[in-house]
Amino acid sequence: MIPPDHPRYRSLVTRELLIENVKKGIVSPEGLTAHGRGEAFDYFLGERTTAGALIAERTAAALLLAARHPVISVNGNAAALAACEIAALQKASGAIVEVNLFHRTEKRIRLIEDLLRNAGADVFSGTAERLLPLSHDRAWCRREGMFSADVIMVPLEDGDRCEALVNMGKTVIAIDLNPLSRTARRATLTIVDELTRALPNITGACRDLTEDERSELLATLDNNYLLSGAIGEMTKRLSHALD
């Protein structure tokens, strides 16, 4: 239905994919608005992985590989957009994949877990408890899953939960296209890149990082520097937009 030569083809197809997944109950309507925000930030970024984002992605790989108990937290948008990429990262990093939803129902949890399993992920399920210090339903998680994690990757996270996880002493890796968001500022490491570009880069780095590179990336991690770089890219693109 969308002509492949449309200047925004890829972006329109992704929107249709998400809307299909709203109909299936996997993506919440709020997820569509969140995706739109991401699109706008990505537009400013030039819809490409910047050099700074690639460093963040390689650092994320180093953090996951160094972790005792790494967890990838998945919501509806992340599953709809990148189930295969999540499965691949799980295999390369050895992390647990656990579903965590803001708009939580047992049915949605099951649908998303099925989608991830069909894409090849090994999903950690079991009984959830209200373990995170949050008033809303993202408080629910599994004791042996993200509650026990030392390193947790949160693609497309809300600020409250990111803050709660950091306050629990966890190392939080966020993937967030808005470098000014509360999530981006509070995370230990923020990858300012689009999810389906970011995940394969992290997976690749899990496979190809040497011991020395891993130590170097961990020793030099400076999230404010990375965020400044992302903001700088956006500023540069904006300034030259009308040239």
Next chain:
Amino acid sequence: MIPPDHPRYRSLVTRELLIENVKKGIVSPEGLTAHGRGEAFDYFLGERTTAGALIAERTAAALLLAARHPVISVNGNAAALAACEIAALQKASGAIVEVNLFHRTEKRIRLIEDLLRNAGADVFSGTAERLLPLSHDRAWCRREGMFSADVIMVPLEDGDRCEALVNMGKTVIAIDLNPLSRTARRATLTIVDELTRALPNITGACRDLTEDERSELLATLDNNYLLSGAIGEMTKRLSHALD
């Protein structure tokens, strides 16, 4: 449900309003994504009317008042967000209000027309024909409505239709939070501001502009200058974000 002291209270309430209107069939799911993009751009703008946007809004009033046959084109998002503000602008400007939809069904047209009428707008309906040179359903409009318009205001427009209208020789006033969009660049005048802030300013200007101010605004209209100003505001805000 949303606590009024939440840092993003207004934004969350607006999202809920749009989701309610998706359930009613007034807003399309695609409209939620579009709204999210707008939110992100507005965030960069500081969620306020800039001095440049106010000039654009006063110029829009001057264009509407000078028009022979002004039309305000309304889609689902615009009606859901700003039906009352549209009705007020219609009264102050004497413009025709006509519904035009990308995701067009007779039922949606009727729902949106009813919403606007309940808010006090005098909606121009009658029989639509496929009159605009576009392949999709935004081609449908009324011969005595927007097809005959000399000045047309298009809040939240897509680039294709904006271009078609400009190519038909019409003066197009866009309201678009993305100063880089095709709509923003192709319109005769682009207001880079959020819809519910922009419309009351245009309505106010319709009431208080003097003859001299109107001539001055029309004589000095320079859309590239206005767009550069909006981009400059966003760049400034981004650059100081981490200070």
